[in-house]
Amino acid sequence: MTIAVEKVLYTARATAQGGRDGHTASDDGKLDVTVAPPKEMGGNGEGTNPEQLFAAGFASCFHSALKLVARKAKQNSDDSTVTAAVGIGPINGGAGYGLEVELVVALPNVERAVAEQLIEKAHHVCPYSNATRGNIKVALTVA
Known part of the structure; x- marks a missing residue:
């Protein structure tokens, strides 16, 4: 799509x-x-390198989306962080290269179950998430 x-x-x-x-x-x-x-x-x-630049952009963008959904849900996102790990490696038997991302989210002032819900909502708001959905593996992890 x-x-x-x-x-x-x-x-x-x-x-x-x-x-x-x-x-x-x-x-x-x-x-x-x-x-x-x-x-x-x-x-x-x-x-x-391009992967560091992509990681910085994805982490910053996702964090903004997270803060937005937390504010709308009346949850405290103070002291929250997002760390993006962007991996690169061969695909298709070495015919090209692909990326994968892990977003590690710390929401220290929110219960874990609520944090998981907020992260999933942010994943549907963030432009980087929308751009990568269905194209590369993006893992969401609560720190």
């Missing part, structure tokens, strides 16, 4: 030079990073 945006509110633009071993910058200059493959993938590890 393709998700259609009804109205674009913001568009982020970034340009990469050199792919996984180069430089990436946003058009407004707020993001300007050296990109390098991690040592685990044969690189020098002296820059960030």
Whole structure:
């Protein structure tokens, strides 16, 4: 199923030079990073990598969605955190690569059963969750 945006509110633009071993910058200059493959993938590890950038974006976006649904449910999301672990590895017998994500959510001021419900609701609100649903494995874990 393709998700259609009804109205674009913001568009982020970034340009990469050199792919996984180069430089990436946003058009407004707020993001300007050296990109390098991690040592685990044969690189020098002296820059960030697309998986770290994706993890940062997914964690931030999911946390905002979580805080929204917690507020609507009148639950305390103070001191909450979301950690995204993005894994990359071969698929289709090595014909390409794929991603998987684990989102580890800490909601220290909410009962576990309620936290699980909030996390599931956030998973349906978060744009990253909506973009990845049905495409890659996304595991939701309560810390």
